[in-house]
Amino acid sequence: MSAESGLPLERRIGKKSAAVMEKHLGITTVEGLLGYFPRRYMTRAELTPIAGIPRDEEVTLLARVVSSTTRSMRARRGTITDIVISDDDGAQGLRLVGGQDYHGTVPGTLKISFFNAYKAKAELVPGQRALFSGKVTSFNGALGLTNPDFVLLDNDPFANGSKDPEKIAAMPIPVYPATAKLPTWKIQAVISTLVETADLEALPDPVPRLVARREGFLSIAEAYRLIHQPETGADWKRAQERFRYQEALVLQTSLARRRAAVAAEEATARKPDPAGLLAAFDADLPFTLTAGQVDVGETLAAELALNHPMNRLLQGEVGSGKTVVALRAMLQVVDAGGQAALLAPTEVLAAQHYDSIRRTLGPLAADGLLGGLGGSGSVQVTLLTGSMSGPARKQAMLDAAAGTAGIVIGTHALLSDNVSFYDLGLIVVDEQHRFGVEQRDVLRAKARKPPHLLVMTATPIPRTVAMTVFGDLETSTLDELPKGRAPITTHLVGLSENPAWAGRIWARAREEIDAGHQVYVVCPKIGTDDDGDFSPGESGPPPDEAGPDARELASVTAVVEHLLTEPALAGIALAPLHGRQDPDTKRAAMAGFTANETKLLVSTTVIEVGVDVHNATLMVILDADRFGISQLHQLRGRVGRGGLPGTCLLVTALEPDHPSRRRLEAVAATTDGFVLSQEDLKLRREGDILGASQSGGRSTLKLLRVIDHGDLIAQARGDAQRLVNMDPGLAHHPELAQAIDKYLNPEKEAFLERG
Structure with missing residues (x-):
């Protein structure tokens, strides 16, 4: 490791700034902060489309002020300044509905409230463009921000010393992953200081020279400059290209070494016995x-x-x-x-x-x-x-x-x-x-x-x-199903638009049972006192998502209680199955269902994998929106296993336009697991693709995205295999070996060990 890469931040940016970076980002070294790359880039000419910003998340957006009003608070002393900002489409909408005093909901606009904020009142005047950073909320269908940080763009805080207006207009604005207390422009100011003071030429380069020459990569010093201080869009794209390949190479070389280490081990050969x-x-x-x-x-x-x-x-x-x-x-x-x-x-x-x-x-x-x-x-x-x-x-x-x-x-x-x-x-x-x-x-x-x-x-x-x-x-x-496996038909049951279907579900279950078959009913919760039974890393919504999802979810205990009084299921033998039951009870419940003594099993996802009851033909998944794509696909695979056609009902109370309905529509549209796995990746949030949520942190990957960069990953895998074949210990590539050691620190080891 070079002395520069491991140098404490305070040696390059001062004690005060270094303390802020450590407190809010957990970064303490020069290389650590240089590797804190922008999430995306903005230009001054392009305002952020407001309709597409996520709710209940910290966001950074570039917008134009269209109105500003200040009023006195009713319950206590002080004032509230309400600023309406727009992505310009919203400004056009405001003009159409009657001017700046309109307080309804117009697409492309967002209302910001500042309490006793004299600076906001003075600076955020109509026509002004600014960057805003804060948590987006939604109230009565209208988007809002409360007391966000902001910086005026017309003062050119990101001009990097340039005085040329045309050059400034084209200069990208880096947007960093920010925190509630540390907006992107403050991070950018500190990193700009570091880029100017650090000895970038002394930083280790994990990419072998022959590979870097073959690909025409920037030097590592130039790549760090241009990813943090680009003057054109081409600058940061070339820098990203270089670091993305570097990330893929480090990861694939670490895996190639693991494969080589296993191949070098001596195992006992277990040869076939033709008479065994x-x-x-x-x-x-x-x-x-x-x-x-x-x-x-x-x-x-x-x-x-x-x-x-x-x-x-x-x-x-x-x-x-x-x-x-x-x-x-x-x-x-x-x-x-x-x-x-x-x-x-x-x-x-x-x-x-x-x-x-x-x-x-x-x-x-x-x-x-x-x-x-x-x-x-x-x-x-x-x-x-x-x-x-x-x-x-x-x-x-x-x-x-x-x-x-x-x-x-x-x-x-x-x-x-x-x-x-x-x-x-x-x-x-x-x-x-x-x-x-x-x-x-x-x-x-x-x-x-x-x-x-x-x-x-x-x-x-x-x-x-x-x-x-x-x-x-x-x-x-x-990828070929054995003969005798029957097709599974999946239907989305939207109770929001069809509330009468709630009763029809149980009548449908009775029809299946009367035909001599059995039924699974899957719930996201065991009882009313738990948070749900969801797989980590799934693309499902968080349990605390606001809106319709705040309703009480279906639980095994409550559903069993209801079904015992459901007229359509009168006289039907049913049983609960969940993880809190003692082993004997669980075994008895499963044995009763397998033996066809129990006709309807109300369960959590403990039946997700491996359960094989050939007579089960119908699965009802209640609050199906609470599960991710792969989980739903696994669950419905429990029916249609005995040559009898299977049916899966995905029941949801969400409105038709709710984003979580898209997952259910995807599952209902195909039984091809590989198509669904691609859709699952597309729907997951950035950073979750490789399961970062399992460790509670950001994704281990920075610029590499497995769904977008397959060819690059394959190329890096080939390069890595050749490097390890020629030099298993990487003796001739010490900087690559050091990068692997740093990559596989205890926190990131979980990345390679996850499932």
Whole structure:
């Protein structure tokens, strides 16, 4: 690390400014503040479209003052100055409705209220253009700001010393991610001082010279100058291009090193046995594997037979047959004398896997010996969860440790220190997004040699996300549904425009039950005393969003209470299922539904993955707007699994023009998970694309956007792989190695470890 990059800020900008940056932005070094890039750029000629600004967020907008009035407060002494600002479209609207004294809601205008603000009264006169920074609120349909910070543009505070009016008019204005106490122009003033005082030429450049020359990149010093002090739009675009590639290269090189490190480990080769359990299983399969299942199966078989660890991600639509592919891989390992562990995120899913795998194996699943047909011609499948009784749990642990159990299925209980394996050869992680690298590594450490790894997800992942988030894994995809899977029809049920449909939902459920089928009802809450059951990182709205969403959401307890008195469901056996129930109650509820004794199951999202009840044909998702796209897609995959057509009703009380309805319309329009995953990325807010909300901070990515920069990510991945192939330790690229070390600090490590 160069001395300049790690230099304390106060050495370059003074103690006072450095203290402000540390307090509000958490930045303490020269390189840290130089890397605090503008969120976007404005020009003086382009006012911010007011209709598009987000509610309940800190914003910076450029607007023109169209009116200013000051009045005395009624309840106490002092004055309120009301300023109406416009993006010029709004000014035209005001003229059409009758002038500056109009106080209604006109698109393109926004009202700002200042309390006892003599400066605002004096400076914000009609015609004046200014930058405003504050939190946007909405009251009775009208947008507003209260006591925002502002700076007048006509005084040219961003001119960087230029006196040329034409040059100033064209000069971009950087807009930084601001805070309530620190507006963008104050950040810009401090960074401008730093750009002038720092030794930019001494900063380390992670991009190898040959690559920088090939791409025609700016020097790192010039890139820092132009991203913070551009004179033209072309300036900041060239700077962004350089830093965006740098970011992609650092990330992809770190992933390439991980892949190389895994490839260098020595694993036990688990070669196929032509007379083993897998061959017997394939011979008795009552169905034909899809072409995709055969293809992926051959890939896994070849990698398991190598003496370095397989490290693979298997993604596929709900019902694409991932579990059968994983089971065949587990049987190959058992045939070769090893054990397989399947890690599931919930007890419901672990139990489902246990029952499903034993049922699929048929007579091959018995209390046999490890080693397949070399023993008794069967394999013991064992379940291990945290809620098991003491004796059962102890026996399961003994079977795993002694090698009696060839396949061990469990939850986080598998990660316990007192759980050990005789010879763990394969780890299968189901629903990868629920686990991180750290939890995988806990299981890996229980093996004599590095085990093979297969992680599965039913959440479709676009190629660029797979390259970025799961870049340490090779990727296989199952995109063909097995024969016998029926189509799922999805309908958006808008109660706002059709309130009578509320009763029709339960009549529809009764029709399905009378036809001999079963129904899921999904609620976002367990009871009235919780905040909801939402997946982190989803594109759903925050629980505290204002407006119609402030209503009481459907809860399992309240819905069960209501349905017990619903005339359309009189005499129907129904049961609740949620995470607060004790394990025995949960198991009984699920068993009753699986056995078709319970006709209607009212549940939270605990049934989101893995639950496999072939007779369930209808799913009703109440307050569906509270869930994200991938969650809704996963949930509806629970119906239509037994050859019977499935129906999913997305019920919402939101108005038709509410932005959250767009997600529901997207889910109703297609059952293609890959199309939906792209739509999901488009709808997420900036910074959430790679799950920053899971760690509560801003996105780890600065300029790189996986949905927009796929070609760049692929190019950086290729460059990174070549660099690591030629120089695994990056001895000839110390600045790139240092950048990776800084990138993978503890806070950002979560980026690579998330799901």
